[in-house]
Amino acid sequence: MAKKIIVIGSGAAGMTAASAAKERNPSAEVTVFTEDEDIAYSPCAIPWAIEGKSGWNEIVMHTPEYYRNDRGIEVFTKTRVESVDDAAKTVTAGGKTYSYDSLVIATGGKVFVPPIPGADLKNVFVVRTVRDGKNIQAALEGVSDVVIGGAGVIGLELAVSLRNMGKKVTVIEMMDQVIPRIADKDMAEIVRKHLEDKGIEFVMKAPVQSVNGDGKVSSVTAAGKEYPCGVMIFATGIRANLDIPKALGFDIGQLGTVIVSPTLQPYRRGRLVPGIYLAGDLVQCESAVMPGATSSQLGSSAVKQGLVAGRNAAGCPPSVFGPVASPWVSVIGDLQVAGTGLSEGLASWYGVSAAGGKAFGFTRARYYPGGKEMTVKVLADRSTRRLIGAQIVAGEEATGRIEWLTSAIVSGMTADSFLAYAENAYCPPTSMVRDPVFAAVEDLCRNL
Amino acid sequence: MAKKIIVIGSGAAGMTAASAAKERNPSAEVTVFTEDEDIAYSPCAIPWAIEGKSGWNEIVMHTPEYYRNDRGIEVFTKTRVESVDDAAKTVTAGGKTYSYDSLVIATGGKVFVPPIPGADLKNVFVVRTVRDGKNIQAALEGVSDVVIGGAGVIGLELAVSLRNMGKKVTVIEMMDQVIPRIADKDMAEIVRKHLEDKGIEFVMKAPVQSVNGDGKVSSVTAAGKEYPCGVMIFATGIRANLDIPKALGFDIGQLGTVIVSPTLQPYRRGRLVPGIYLAGDLVQCESAVMPGATSSQLGSSAVKQGLVAGRNAAGCPPSVFGPVASPWVSVIGDLQVAGTGLSEGLASWYGVSAAGGKAFGFTRARYYPGGKEMTVKVLADRSTRRLIGAQIVAGEEATGRIEWLTSAIVSGMTADSFLAYAENAYCPPTSMVRDPVFAAVEDLCRNL
Numbered sequence: 001m002a003k004k005i006i007v008i009g010s011g012a013a014g015m016t017a018a019s020a021a022k023e024r025n026p027s028a029e030v031t032v033f034t035e036d037e038d039i040a041y042s043p044c045a046i047p048w049a050i051e052g053k054s055g056w057n058e059i060v061m062h063t064p065e066y067y068r069n070d071r072g073i074e075v076f077t078k079t080r081v082e083s084v085d086d087a088a089k090t091v092t093a094g095g096k097t098y099s100y101d102s103l104v105i106a107t108g109g110k111v112f113v114p115p116i117p118g119a120d121l122k123n124v125f126v127v128r129t130v131r132d133g134k135n136i137q138a139a140l141e142g143v144s145d146v147v148i149g150g151a152g153v154i155g156l157e158l159a160v161s162l163r164n165m166g167k168k169v170t171v172i173e174m175m176d177q178v179i180p181r182i183a184d185k186d187m188a189e190i191v192r193k194h195l196e197d198k199g200i201e202f203v204m205k206a207p208v209q210s211v212n213g214d215g216k217v218s219s220v221t222a223a224g225k226e227y228p229c230g231v232m233i234f235a236t237g238i239r240a241n242l243d244i245p246k247a248l249g250f251d252i253g254q255l256g257t258v259i260v261s262p263t264l265q266p267y268r269r270g271r272l273v274p275g276i277y278l279a280g281d282l283v284q285c286e287s288a289v290m291p292g293a294t295s296s297q298l299g300s301s302a303v304k305q306g307l308v309a310g311r312n313a314a315g316c317p318p319s320v321f322g323p324v325a326s327p328w329v330s331v332i333g334d335l336q337v338a339g340t341g342l343s344e345g346l347a348s349w350y351g352v353s354a355a356g357g358k359a360f361g362f363t364r365a366r367y368y369p370g371g372k373e374m375t376v377k378v379l380a381d382r383s384t385r386r387l388i389g390a391q392i393v394a395g396e397e398a399t400g401r402i403e404w405l406t407s408a409i410v411s412g413m414t415a416d417s418f419l420a421y422a423e424n425a426y427c428p429p430t431s432m433v434r435d436p437v438f439a440a441v442e443d444l445c446r447n448l
Numbered sequence: 449m450a451k452k453i454i455v456i457g458s459g460a461a462g463m464t465a466a467s468a469a470k471e472r473n474p475s476a477e478v479t480v481f482t483e484d485e486d487i488a489y490s491p492c493a494i495p496w497a498i499e500g501k502s503g504w505n506e507i508v509m510h511t512p513e514y515y516r517n518d519r520g521i522e523v524f525t526k527t528r529v530e531s532v533d534d535a536a537k538t539v540t541a542g543g544k545t546y547s548y549d550s551l552v553i554a555t556g557g558k559v560f561v562p563p564i565p566g567a568d569l570k571n572v573f574v575v576r577t578v579r580d581g582k583n584i585q586a587a588l589e590g591v592s593d594v595v596i597g598g599a600g601v602i603g604l605e606l607a608v609s610l611r612n613m614g615k616k617v618t619v620i621e622m623m624d625q626v627i628p629r630i631a632d633k634d635m636a637e638i639v640r641k642h643l644e645d646k647g648i649e650f651v652m653k654a655p656v657q658s659v660n661g662d663g664k665v666s667s668v669t670a671a672g673k674e675y676p677c678g679v680m681i682f683a684t685g686i687r688a689n690l691d692i693p694k695a696l697g698f699d700i701g702q703l704g705t706v707i708v709s710p711t712l713q714p715y716r717r718g719r720l721v722p723g724i725y726l727a728g729d730l731v732q733c734e735s736a737v738m739p740g741a742t743s744s745q746l747g748s749s750a751v752k753q754g755l756v757a758g759r760n761a762a763g764c765p766p767s768v769f770g771p772v773a774s775p776w777v778s779v780i781g782d783l784q785v786a787g788t789g790l791s792e793g794l795a796s797w798y799g800v801s802a803a804g805g806k807a808f809g810f811t812r813a814r815y816y817p818g819g820k821e822m823t824v825k826v827l828a829d830r831s832t833r834r835l836i837g838a839q840i841v842a843g844e845e846a847t848g849r850i851e852w853l854t855s856a857i858v859s860g861m862t863a864d865s866f867l868a869y870a871e872n873a874y875c876p877p878t879s880m881v882r883d884p885v886f887a888a889v890e891d892l893c894r895n896l
């Protein structure tokens with residue numbers, strides 16, 4: 001078993017890896033280095049924390065003192081790792097050099113900010129860390145107009161939070177739909193209309209061209225038009241932090257993330273690197289839906305990878321991280337929006353000709369009070385009739401259903417076998433006697 | 449294609465079969481005979497309708513006039529089928545004889561009332577039809593004490609409704625736990641305690657010995673003690689209506705229901721009977737979890753069987769009804785209670801040595817307001833490590849999760865493969881980053 005384990009990074013992947021390693025190998029010395037000042041918090045919670053729904057202290061689950069005293073894990077915050085020498089098995093951080101038997105690299109990602117003029121002005125933010133969130137909250141004071149760059153789920157969650165705070169919110173999106181890439185346009189339209197009804201404005205098919213202002217942002221230009229604002233926030237997607245993997249010469253995949261084995265070990269010129277494990281946003285995953293690489297920059301995937309990386313770093317019998325369908329869910333205004341597997345866009349990336357089926361229903365029996373609308377979309381591969389993806393927009397109860405569909409997709413069910421073999425639980429206050437998911441798959445079969 | 453299709457029974461199975469047959473074969477003459485006065489209603493809704501949460505007119509989805517005018521289906525209510533002659537292909541009902549090309553038998557079940565003294569007294573009810581519900585509602589007027597016989601899900605849903613109406617409610621149950629057979633005792637205890645906190649009283653391990661009164665019920669005796677009441681309701685489980693299948697000499701299985709082929713055709717002395725299809729409570733199902741017969745007297749199963757029986761009766765290419773794990777859910781007070789596959793009791797019926805794993809968590813991130821408690825239990829076969837059952841008690845969001853677990857069980861996943869390959873969707877307002885389902889399976893692996 002490893003005697004000294006070092007973890008670089010303190011997000012969901014890193015802290016899970018550290019805890020899992022210490023749990024499986026209590027005699028090991030586990031040390032975490034992180035550039036961040038806060039650790040063990042949920043970046044997904046930041047939109048709600050800005051609005052005040054959850055407190056900053058609440059979303060930070062544990063402090064470095066807790067890890068030291070209760071878990072026997074040493075955490076160095078605000079400490080940059082300057083270099084890793086994997087031949088000598090050492091990490092140099094904060095001017096000191098530490099030796100390791102196993103190393104976990106979980107340095108996550110950072111928000112991609114397009115290289116445009118004015119992106120470095122005051123009151124221009126990204127949303128990733130607790131520090132970002134607190135800075136945004138402070139800057140919003142007295143500001144009436146906010147521009148958000150990017151209509152992905154984080155951008156939209158943030159838009160709702162700021163709207164709830166009474167701000168005039170404009171979302172600028174380069175693509176022709178919200179939640180691009182992972183949601184289909186028809187499903188995304190339901191979400192956009194819901195947000196427009198809440199008074200959020202959208203500027204679509206418009207890359208942000210410049211951020212303008214004298215020292216401090218005063219407007220944003222997109223598609224040739226100027227949008228005044230006192231705060232501008234980029235929610236333009238996450239790029240993996242590849243400084244350390246690149247310095248170590250690890251093989252990088254087509255998606256710009258590190259290629260790993262199922263044990264989460266990297267490769268160097270095609271050879272497995274011993275003693276090093278990766279977890280979180282910087283890892284390339286295998287798709288559970290189609291042969292090929294995929295990204296899975298989700299908190300839930302980071303935790304799963306952290307467990308595998310931590311246990312393997314501890315010297316346990318090899319754990320493996322399986323292929324992913326990457327189910328996701330987001331609460332956007334009064335809607336739960338969820339998806340899994342391939343969207344139409346992702347299917348076409350894999351060269352798959354997809355057919356879709358859609359149904360509208362409710363989350364409870366029609367006659368039971370309080371039911372919410374639910375739209376379900378399912379996709380199948382035209383050539384094999386296999387289910388390859390699904391999306392749900394509903395007032396409640398989307399999460400479990402998207403996990404149900406994930407399981408059906410990953411187990412290789414066709415649309416036909418789903419209709420013959422899948423079952424739904426029923427009770428008037430929680431469901432319709434025949435779930436809208438079935439009606440969507442029936443519609444799919446008509447379109448296949 | 450069949451020219452004349454007769455359906456006997458107007459519950460979820462019968463009306464779904466009639467509609468499916470007419471939809472697939474619009475030129476066919478489709479006729480439904482039912483002894484009931486109301487059709488196309490949800491018996492599951494009756495506890496909520498008694499309380500007034502849903503109106504009686506709302507829970508009856510459609511009238512006979514609707515079926516005649518909008519769907520071209522003739523429905524004869526309050527009409528008993530006196531005999532079926534499957535050699536001559538005729539049905540005699542209300543004194544007239546009708547010929548058919550295909551026949552669907554969906555006569556459902558009736559509440560089993562134990563053969564005890566006083567069960568026929570006034571104000572003693574079963575709960576099955578809208579008429580039963582309306583009669584109970586009328587009889588409750590001015591009554592303060594109610595006894596319910598049977599602590600299955602319908603008995604408990606009813607107990608909560610009556611308690612919400614301000615009644616003193618006593619539930620008498622023969623077994624040593626509520627929700628016997630399909631829920632494990634430890635999970636059932638959570639539900640019983642919740643109901644006791646609401647002021648509902650339980651008399652356990654006590655069969656109802658007699659119903660007492662002078663013309664009208666005034667008390668119930670159980671375990672030698674007398675419980676005064678103005679209304680007594682039996683919720684003691686459903687027995688299939690086998691009059692017609694028995695008269696036709698169809699083979700009956702070990703569970704007291706009719707053995708059918710995957711096309712839902714019955715057998716007579718081992719030979720498939722052509723032109724007749726069965727659906728609903730009187731059908732024996734195959735288990736999707738263990739080789740062997742099972743019951744699936746659920747509304748969701750009735751609808752699935754109705755679709756298959758109706759399409760086959762219409763003369764479509766054969767549809768099949770697959771094996772079932774029978775996921776179920778019930779809202780009991782403030783709890784959603786759900787299960788799927790085998791309970792410990794059912795596992796032992798199949799001769800399976802089961803191990804269990806359990807976890808406690810929340811329906812949202814810990815720091816997100818409004819999250820509810822969730823307890824998840826999973827069971828696996830000790831010899832194969834395959835998942836065979838699951839139960840959830842939660843304040844919300846149990847339905848989709850039980851469908852997720854159903855899919856995992858039916859696809860043959862082991863506890864280990866679930867941990868390696870299953871995925872959950874995450875967003876602070878709808879879930880924890882690692883769902884309690886995973887923690888339960890981890891606990892299970894420790895116990896296997």
